[in-house]
Amino acid sequence: MTRNPKSSPDNELDQARATGSNTCLSRLAGLHTLVFDLFATSGAARFGLSIELFTGMLGEVTAKYLQADASLAVARELLSMIHVEELVLARACAAGNEAAWETFLLRYRESLYEVGISIAKDYGVGHELADSLYADLCGAGPAHGSSPLNSYMGYGSLEGWLRTIMTRSFIDRYRSERRLVSLQEESDEGLQLAAPPPEPVAGVDPRLEEATDEALCALDAEDRFILASFFLHDRTLAELARILRLHESTVSRRIHKITVGVRKQIVRGMMHRGMSRRQAEEALQTDVRDLQVNVRALLQENLQETPIQPSPQQGPGTPKAEDDR
Amino acid sequence: MTGDGGKDMAEFPEVARRRLSRVVGGGDHPDAGLLTAFVEGMLAKTHRNEVFDHLVSCSECNRLVALIAPEREVPSIVQPAELRRRWFAWRPVRWAGAAAAAVVVSAVLIGRIDQQTKVPAAPSAAVEKAPLPRMTAQLPYPVTVQPGPPRPTNKPSQRAPNSRELAGSAALSVKPALAQVNPAIAAQSRPAVPGDVRGQTAFQTSMMSSAGSPQELARAIVEPLPPPVKAEPASVMTANVPAAPASPIELVWSVSDAGLLQKSTDSGHTWEAVAVPSRVPLHALSVLGQDIWTGGDQGALYHSTDAGWTWTAVVPTSNGARLSADIARIAFSDLRHGWVATRDGDIWTTRDGGATWSLK
Numbered sequence: 001m002t003r004n005p006k007s008s009p010d011n012e013l014d015q016a017r018a019t020g021s022n023t024c025l026s027r028l029a030g031l032h033t034l035v036f037d038l039f040a041t042s043g044a045a046r047f048g049l050s051i052e053l054f055t056g057m058l059g060e061v062t063a064k065y066l067q068a069d070a071s072l073a074v075a076r077e078l079l080s081m082i083h084v085e086e087l088v089l090a091r092a093c094a095a096g097n098e099a100a101w102e103t104f105l106l107r108y109r110e111s112l113y114e115v116g117i118s119i120a121k122d123y124g125v126g127h128e129l130a131d132s133l134y135a136d137l138c139g140a141g142p143a144h145g146s147s148p149l150n151s152y153m154g155y156g157s158l159e160g161w162l163r164t165i166m167t168r169s170f171i172d173r174y175r176s177e178r179r180l181v182s183l184q185e186e187s188d189e190g191l192q193l194a195a196p197p198p199e200p201v202a203g204v205d206p207r208l209e210e211a212t213d214e215a216l217c218a219l220d221a222e223d224r225f226i227l228a229s230f231f232l233h234d235r236t237l238a239e240l241a242r243i244l245r246l247h248e249s250t251v252s253r254r255i256h257k258i259t260v261g262v263r264k265q266i267v268r269g270m271m272h273r274g275m276s277r278r279q280a281e282e283a284l285q286t287d288v289r290d291l292q293v294n295v296r297a298l299l300q301e302n303l304q305e306t307p308i309q310p311s312p313q314q315g316p317g318t319p320k321a322e323d324d325r
Numbered sequence: 326m327t328g329d330g331g332k333d334m335a336e337f338p339e340v341a342r343r344r345l346s347r348v349v350g351g352g353d354h355p356d357a358g359l360l361t362a363f364v365e366g367m368l369a370k371t372h373r374n375e376v377f378d379h380l381v382s383c384s385e386c387n388r389l390v391a392l393i394a395p396e397r398e399v400p401s402i403v404q405p406a407e408l409r410r411r412w413f414a415w416r417p418v419r420w421a422g423a424a425a426a427a428v429v430v431s432a433v434l435i436g437r438i439d440q441q442t443k444v445p446a447a448p449s450a451a452v453e454k455a456p457l458p459r460m461t462a463q464l465p466y467p468v469t470v471q472p473g474p475p476r477p478t479n480k481p482s483q484r485a486p487n488s489r490e491l492a493g494s495a496a497l498s499v500k501p502a503l504a505q506v507n508p509a510i511a512a513q514s515r516p517a518v519p520g521d522v523r524g525q526t527a528f529q530t531s532m533m534s535s536a537g538s539p540q541e542l543a544r545a546i547v548e549p550l551p552p553p554v555k556a557e558p559a560s561v562m563t564a565n566v567p568a569a570p571a572s573p574i575e576l577v578w579s580v581s582d583a584g585l586l587q588k589s590t591d592s593g594h595t596w597e598a599v600a601v602p603s604r605v606p607l608h609a610l611s612v613l614g615q616d617i618w619t620g621g622d623q624g625a626l627y628h629s630t631d632a633g634w635t636w637t638a639v640v641p642t643s644n645g646a647r648l649s650a651d652i653a654r655i656a657f658s659d660l661r662h663g664w665v666a667t668r669d670g671d672i673w674t675t676r677d678g679g680a681t682w683s684l685k
Contacts, residue, residue: 041658064356065359065372073685074369074371076685077369077672077685078369080664080672080674080685081362081367081368081369081672119392151356151357151358152357152358153356153358154358155358155359155361155362155367155368156357156358156359156360156361156362156363156364156365156367157361157365157367160361160362160364160365160393160395161357161358161361163361163393164357164360164361164389164393165357167389167392167393168357168389171388171389171392204340208340209340209344212338212340212341212344213344213347213348215341216341216344216345216348217348217349221349221373221374221377221378222377224345224348224349224377224378224381225377225378225380225381227337227341227345228345228346228380228381228382228387229380229387229391231337231342231345232342232345232346232381232384233384233387233388235387235391239391239394242391242394242395242396243364243390243391243394245366245608245653247582256336259336259337260336262337262338262341263336263337263338263341266338266340266341284338284340285338286340
């Protein structure tokens with residue numbers, strides 16, 4: 001179905017509003033011109049998608065990504081960033097449109113294989129991954145339920161989105177098979193996709209924690225991300241450079257700059273809380289891990305001095321087990 | 326942890342490392358669309374900060390983002406240039422290079438004086454072996470080096486050829502674009518030797534006669550150059566003028582890691598810095614035929630309609646707001662419709678080729 005040239009944009013949008021979800025579409029009120037511009041550039045008519053359906057898609061997008069009180073300007077910004085042509089293609093494919101599938105295969109078939117291989121670092125596994133995703137995309141069509149393509153909202157390119165869900169699928173698959181893989185094989189593969197164990201919490205001077213939280217909260221979101229990625233999640237400079245689209249040396253300099261700034265800010269915060277500069281510096285240099293080691297050593301010493309009766313459930317690492325060894 | 330981060334790691338307080346994931350609320354996992362738009366730099370500002378905060382506390386998504394982040398688009402050939410620049414930054418090498426260049430220039434000047442006092446003869450073997458320093462000493466305009474990637478500097482508009490570039494060149498292409506962009510720089514780069522005026526005139530005449538309009542001239546400077554002619558210095562200038570193209574040229578544009586605009590006429594094997602009157606690093610580029618937009622830090626935005634021959638600084642304004650943030654991306658779907666995204670998440674769009682802008 002194509003747009004009726006005699007009908008006005010307002011009438012059609014009203015019609016769309018009547019057929020679609022009022023909640024979703026009400027955000028598009030006042031954006032008629034933009035919606036029709038997007039409809040024209042999306043090529044939706046090629047796949048027989050009407051303006052009503054198209055408007056419904058945009059309504060879904062705004063409903064998903066905008067807050068209820070979002071202004072018109074924010075809605076306009078979001079819609080301007082949507083890859084409408086790819087959104088329409090994905091939805092047409094999900095609806096089982098043959099022409100759309102032809103376009104999809106022509107455009108993404110090869111790149112899906114390339115993406116699969118680049119993720120899996122293996123030709124066979126990469127192909128398998130791509131085939132599996134493709135089966136999901138088209139096999140779960142309208143006859144078998146909703147295709148994953150229905151969840152593509154046009155935020156980010158379709159190719160990037162396919163890469164993302166393929167990577168997620170690969171991680172899930174890796175995790176599901178991980179219990180069958182020995183530790184040696186895992187380290188040989190060079191992949192560490194398992195979630196890291198949570199770090200134990202140790203008590204430190206509350207003034208230090210407060211000053212630290214204050215300094216970290218004052219940081220820009222991007223700076224916090226850089227610090228966390230590098231120091232907490234062990235991202236490499238190369239990975240960060242790719243994510244932020246910067247050169248590695250730029251990332252390195254930035255990490256250094258933020259680190260120095262945070263350190264100064266924490267010392268300043270502790271001094272505001274009544275510490276001298278020297279005390280603040282000393283407190284900052286105390287490694288929490290050292291505290292934990294000390295506490296553990298102290299506990300072990302105490303336990304050895306006053307041995308306790310081992311319970312049947314007692315595992316390795318207890319004083320009894322140590323003695324046995 | 327990588328070795329290169331060891332120094333930083335030592336400076337970063339352990340307590341801060343542990344508190345990092347607790348200072349922000351992680352929220353729900355972003356969907357695939359948000360993460361995709363994030364790594365593609367296409368996320369609205371509000372969403373971007375939300376994703377950043379989530380990635381601080383969520384190891385899973387942080388890892389996923391690292392896996393899906395696209396490879397850098399900058400040509401790999403830039404890397405050796407970086408290394409070479411660092412290597413050349415070593416002071417003794419720099420001094421040695423300067424000394425070698427001084428010797429070469431002296432030899433050329435002595436050779437010229439010697440030739441002026443003699444009857445012109447067939448080029449000797451010595452001239453055939455070293456024709457390039459002779460040519461470079463006479464060029465009235467800034468010179469770029471081929472082959473090999475450009476050595477970027479922080480101030481591309483002030484980039485003038487130095488002695489080591491001249492001495493190390495294998496083939497030369499004259500690039501009047503820099504002179505046109507900034508006549509002051511061109512004046513600085515002109516040699517003070519009176520005899521060179523003759524060569525300069527000859528060069529300009531021949532260039533204009535071979536390339537007519539600026540567009541043709543711009544096209545001409547990206548053509549492959551014929552091998553240097555073994556001839557008298559006076560004819561050397563015209564020998565470097567591009568002749569009729571022998572084969573179609575694949576012109577590729579990119580922005581280097583150092584923030585310089587560069588182009589390649591041989592599918593990325595060699596790169597040549599393009600003079601843009603920007604004092605800040607460039608990051609974004611959009612090319613539609615001869616229509617080129619490039620932008621960088623502090624809202625620096627430049628437009629060329631003649632394949633980089635001339636540039637116009639563009640300052641988008643809208644309702645009293647002015648583009649001053651670092652530009653992250655530029656995209657034009659056609660000559661009129663395009664947008665500029667900043668690192669702050671602002672989107673500036675134009676529907677009339679940059680004449681008017683609106684901020685979204």
